[in-house]
Amino acid sequence: MKYMLMMHTPRDMSGGMESWSPEDVKNHIEFQHRFDRELTEAGEMVFNEGLTFPDQALVVRADDKGAPVVTDGPFPESKEFLIGFWIVDVATAERAYEIAATASSAPGPGGQALGIPIEVRPIAGPPPIEV
Amino acid sequence: MSVADTPGPSRTEVEDLLRELAPRVLGTVARKYRDFDTAEDAVQEALLAASTQWPTQGVPESPEAWLVTVASRRLINMWRGDEARRRREDAMFAMEPRSGADVPRADAAPAETDDTLLLLFLCCHPTLTHASAVALTLRAVGGLTTAQIAAAFLVPEPTMAQRISRAKQTIGRSGARFELPDRDGWRGRLASVLTVLYLTFSEGYASVDADALLRPDLSREAIRLTRLLGRLLPEEAEVAGLLALMVLTDARRAARIGPQGDLIPLPRQDRGRWDRAAIAEGVELISATLQKGAVGPYQLQAAIAAVHDEAERAEETDWPQILALYGVLERVAPNPIVTLNRAVALSMVDGPRAGLDLLSTVDDKLAGHYRLAVVRGHLLEMAGDRDAAVTQLRAAAAGTRSQAELAFLLTEIARLRTAVADVNPPSRDPGTPRA
Numbered sequence: 001m002k003y004m005l006m007m008h009t010p011r012d013m014s015g016g017m018e019s020w021s022p023e024d025v026k027n028h029i030e031f032q033h034r035f036d037r038e039l040t041e042a043g044e045m046v047f048n049e050g051l052t053f054p055d056q057a058l059v060v061r062a063d064d065k066g067a068p069v070v071t072d073g074p075f076p077e078s079k080e081f082l083i084g085f086w087i088v089d090v091a092t093a094e095r096a097y098e099i100a101a102t103a104s105s106a107p108g109p110g111g112q113a114l115g116i117p118i119e120v121r122p123i124a125g126p127p128p129i130e131v
Numbered sequence: 132m133s134v135a136d137t138p139g140p141s142r143t144e145v146e147d148l149l150r151e152l153a154p155r156v157l158g159t160v161a162r163k164y165r166d167f168d169t170a171e172d173a174v175q176e177a178l179l180a181a182s183t184q185w186p187t188q189g190v191p192e193s194p195e196a197w198l199v200t201v202a203s204r205r206l207i208n209m210w211r212g213d214e215a216r217r218r219r220e221d222a223m224f225a226m227e228p229r230s231g232a233d234v235p236r237a238d239a240a241p242a243e244t245d246d247t248l249l250l251l252f253l254c255c256h257p258t259l260t261h262a263s264a265v266a267l268t269l270r271a272v273g274g275l276t277t278a279q280i281a282a283a284f285l286v287p288e289p290t291m292a293q294r295i296s297r298a299k300q301t302i303g304r305s306g307a308r309f310e311l312p313d314r315d316g317w318r319g320r321l322a323s324v325l326t327v328l329y330l331t332f333s334e335g336y337a338s339v340d341a342d343a344l345l346r347p348d349l350s351r352e353a354i355r356l357t358r359l360l361g362r363l364l365p366e367e368a369e370v371a372g373l374l375a376l377m378v379l380t381d382a383r384r385a386a387r388i389g390p391q392g393d394l395i396p397l398p399r400q401d402r403g404r405w406d407r408a409a410i411a412e413g414v415e416l417i418s419a420t421l422q423k424g425a426v427g428p429y430q431l432q433a434a435i436a437a438v439h440d441e442a443e444r445a446e447e448t449d450w451p452q453i454l455a456l457y458g459v460l461e462r463v464a465p466n467p468i469v470t471l472n473r474a475v476a477l478s479m480v481d482g483p484r485a486g487l488d489l490l491s492t493v494d495d496k497l498a499g500h501y502r503l504a505v506v507r508g509h510l511l512e513m514a515g516d517r518d519a520a521v522t523q524l525r526a527a528a529a530g531t532r533s534q535a536e537l538a539f540l541l542t543e544i545a546r547l548r549t550a551v552a553d554v555n556p557p558s559r560d561p562g563t564p565r566a
Contacts, residue, residue, distance in 0.1 A: 018525060022545040029538045033391050050537075053529040 050084040153274030158246020173206035263298035372430030379413035379436035398445040450479035483513035501530030
């Protein structure tokens with residue numbers, strides 16, 4: 001079963017990693033690398049990417065001729081934005097939650113677990129086999 | 132089947148041999164049948180067959196002739212398909228020689244080296260996007276399989292197969308001929324080839340993934356192909372310049388990435404981990420090339436890389452020389468990124484204020500470019516203005532598209548915020564100039 005695990009982070013960067021000590025930043029980054037490596041070694045990682053900051057995000061809609069209409073920064077009202085995701089292939093939903101919990105526990109200032117909210121969404125599969 | 136007593140060639144040996152033979156075999160088959168698209172597919176199949184058979188059955192006496200025979204047989208089978216027949220007719224039309232002078236003489240000795248050169252020019256054809264040209268070059272000239280190329284670019288194999296197939300169709304439609312560009316077109320076409328090789332190198336060099344070991348090494352492959360091109364065109368100084376630039380940059384690779392995939396900028400690298408043999412080769416190459424005259428951008432960038440590589444310690448870097456070289460580069464190939472790098476060198480020679488003044492001249496051209504913010508941040512730090520430096524690095528962090536660089540910038544911001552003035556600050560560190 002495949003799941004997409006989505007990590008969100010507050011839009012306000014100053015409340016984020018920018019105010020941490022170098023040691024805390026280092027520990028956090030090391031945690032993320034270790035986490036990715038362990039998922040790969042467990043044979044559960046399908047794909048993962050980190051995203052750029054929302055400053056670079058644009059919203060595109062088609063005009064009546066199908067041409068792209070590009071507008072600036074999406075959803076200025078939202079307080080959190082997607083910063084990275086993992087697609088994992090796991091045996092059970094419980095395992096997906098377990099992985100999400102690990103991702104959520106990434107260390108923050110003073111080594112405290114951040115408790116980042118991780119959205120877990122099953123990936124739609126093929127149609128059922130008719131019998 | 133296999134010769135039990137004599138150990139067969141190792142898989143790596145076979146692969147190396149095949150990759151060396153690949154462009155020559157393709158050149159021969161494409162020339163013979165005048166159908167680049169089908170010849171390319173047929174040669175891939177012949178290479179695959181060889182890579183599975185040779186390690187167990189041994190390498191045939193004349194491996195090149197074996198591959199040509201197998202590929203030719205495959206090509207004729209492919210031609211029997213309806214769709215392929217249509218393609219052949221298109222291709223024949225596209226490859227129709229324009230004049231008698233272009234017709235390859237039947238009695239001429241097979242000019243295998245020329246064929247490799249022809250292939251490179253064809254695969255780096257200006258009608259292709261850079262991404263397509265890189266992929267096609269790696270397959271047709273480099274002899275990599277589609278699966279390997281897909282792995283190198285981290286895209287699914289069918290995506291890469293489609294990209295390569297479309298690239299070949301684009302070449303077919305463009306009417307490109309299997310011949311060397313004429314004198315008028317030569318410069319521009321060679322420039323396209325060099326760009327494709329450089330992009331291939333950068334793609335490999337930029338990857339800092341933990342699983343990079345599982346992927347084909349695009350930097351090494353680009354160096355191999357540029358070496359090959361250098362042998363074919365020994366008089367082209369920019370080819371030698373590009374090769375020197377790659378070798379001198381690649382020499383620092385082991386020191387560039389920390390154990391956690393973290394970026395280590397040039398001034399903080401452990402220079403003991405630099406590849407001394409590669410540096411010696413690159414320095415010799417660029418020194419010999421620069422003496423020939425007609426200096427181009429790749430030679431200048433190689434010369435700058437050589438100055439960095441020759442410094443035993445970061446503090447011993449000959450910044451006045453680097454500054455002078457960036458000055459020449461800016462005149463030869465004006466480009467705001469070059470100015471950015473010159474500002475770094477200028478700061479190291481005349482102090483950060485001089486560098487910051489120079490930066491303000493490219494504000495318009497590089498508005499919003501994160502590299503500008505990175506460099507300005509570091510120069511502001513050198514100038515002692517930590518708060519302004521943090522503001523710049525924050526803007527840079529929001530603008531970078533590299534996870535490794537983002538991590539690096541966040542670490543730098545944290546360092547700046549907590550740094551105390553009496554600690555010997557690594558502020559003599561303008562970041563890594565990127566040529």
